[in-house]
Amino acid sequence: MNYSALKIDELKELLKERGLSVTGRKQQLVQALVDYDSERGQSGDSVASTDGAVSMQTEQKSEESLGDVDSEMKVEGEEQDSGEMSPKKQAKCMSDISLLSEQERIELRRRRFGICEALTDADKRAARLKRFGTASEDEKRKLRQARFAVTSEADKIKSRGVRFGVSGLNDPDLEKKIKARKLRFGLK
Structure with a gap:
């Protein structure tokens, strides 16, 4: 062709x-x-x-x-059969639940959703912080300082004083020299 x-x-x-x-x-x-x-x-x-x-x-x-x-119709038929079984199972569960007391219902719900115990507010907040991280800026800064060993201004001043010695600004002799210099150059 x-x-x-x-x-x-x-x-x-x-x-x-x-x-x-x-x-x-x-x-x-x-x-x-x-x-x-x-x-x-x-x-x-x-x-x-x-x-x-x-x-x-x-x-x-x-x-x-x-x-x-x-073959698709057979598969759909099988799905319908399995779908028919699940309402029967749910009906059994519903009848059982209606007979249970309020506390027993709460306990079943906890087991179903994986909640073991009633958590206190502090535990809830700790779990939330663990899950989502810290919310406030101050807490973020503190964590950053701890992580990167960042020191505060007061700590910096102390460490400089230790390394280089304390400045003599509070020395009385130095203050007299400064006053004499101001008088000599006409500054008051």
Whole structure:
């Protein structure tokens, strides 16, 4: 068959029917069809043979799709059966729950949702902090200081005093020298 005379859409349909890739330029599509035909040993001369093959393939596809529908219906039927069982189980649970006291209901609810004990406010806050992190800026700063060993201003001043010695600003002799200098230069 002369594939180059066909349109791209027709080429893509032929490629889909044969299970080949449908991407590429027209020349690539034609080449893929020619290669496929040469592998299969089919002659591309008769149009009728390809039409017959197309009709046979469509019939096979329709039979497969009918088989799929049957299997889907079976699966849906099984799901419905399992769905029917769950309301019965729920009905049993509901009747049991209605007979229980308030405290027993609360206890069942705790077990179902994984809550072991009633938590105090402090425990709740600690759990929240653990889950979401600290909320206030002051707490964030304190945690950052602890993590990076950041010291406060007072600590910095103390450490400088230890390293370099205490400044002599409070020395009385130094104050007298400063006053004398101010008088000498006319500053009061």
